[in-house]
Amino acid sequence: MKLNPKEVGTERDQSDRFWRQYAPDEWRQNGWRITRPLAGVPFLLTIKDYTVGVRGPHGCEPTYVDCLVDQNNSFSPVHFPHAAEAQFACWSLFRQHPTLHPRFILGRGTQFSSAPWTEALWALMEVERHMVEQRRGPQGCAVIGQRRNRNSGWLGSEQSWFIARSDAGELQQRLFKRSAPERGIVKVGLINRAGSRRVVNADLLAARLIRTLARHNLSRSYSLSHINDLGDFSFEEQAHWVHEKDVIIAPHGAQNTNFVWARRCTSILEIYPANYFIPGLYLQLARAAGAVIFAAHQGRQDMSKVFNYRLRRAVRSRNIFFDVEAAASTLKLMLDARLQCLGSVEM
Structure with a gap:
């Protein structure tokens, strides 16, 4: 992924704006900074974030709503979490026009994910897909829209x-049956990764969290699940695993695209390696699902390691x-x- 200052922010942003906007209630322990990040940062799109028009004969009545994704408004969508960025943005556009038939249009030269997770999400959305091989897209009178920026x-x-x-x-209603979670049982989930950014002391971490739960006036009304790699599960299994949890702790990574399945008021902590603090990605998705978000990282961001692809790849690969x-x-x-959060929802 090629980055530029407009897409990343500047080093001055990090020193002057970062702690004021991102981490107003930061606390520290044993070299780690824990925050409730993204204070004051919008987490939803608006229709103004799209270019929208009508394609077809003059004065035609649209029967389709087309969403165009190309290299100008998507980041490396061959990788399933970046494909999901496009899929979710298009899903929102489709829902703005509920009486029209949705079509996803992939621009020329744009590679798109064919991962099982991506394909399963398409099936859930029930969206027709097309690839633009010539200058013209599919036939028919259509509202056509695309995100302005990436x-x-x-x-x-x-x-x-x-x-x-x-x-x-x-999307959650389409995937899950309406069943209330078990009352009184607090379900904590610890996600790990098989590759880079693996939490190497996950077993010790799980044992310590179990002791914490036992001492938190919860008696025996808790459970803790520790999974080595969420990618070992099917799309549906990943979604259900996340959806049933009340608390989720996970290192930064593609598996966190599943934050979209979190229930409202689920408490989510994302952990980052040093010099790779990017809460503005998956935690924004968690916010859209209604979750309560936390972030854990070590020290300030060295932006030189973000702009330089080799250095960025090195720091993001650290366990x-x-x-x-x-x-x-x-x-x-x-x-x-x-x-x-639950108390404010019930009021």
């Missing part, structure tokens, strides 16, 4: 995934040793934040 997730270019929270909610005491303290805050 966002990288970095400071100043935070990603927005949907126009409305209800867009994520509709993570997450301090267990910092994790335990954060879990208590996450449990309290979840209860506070």
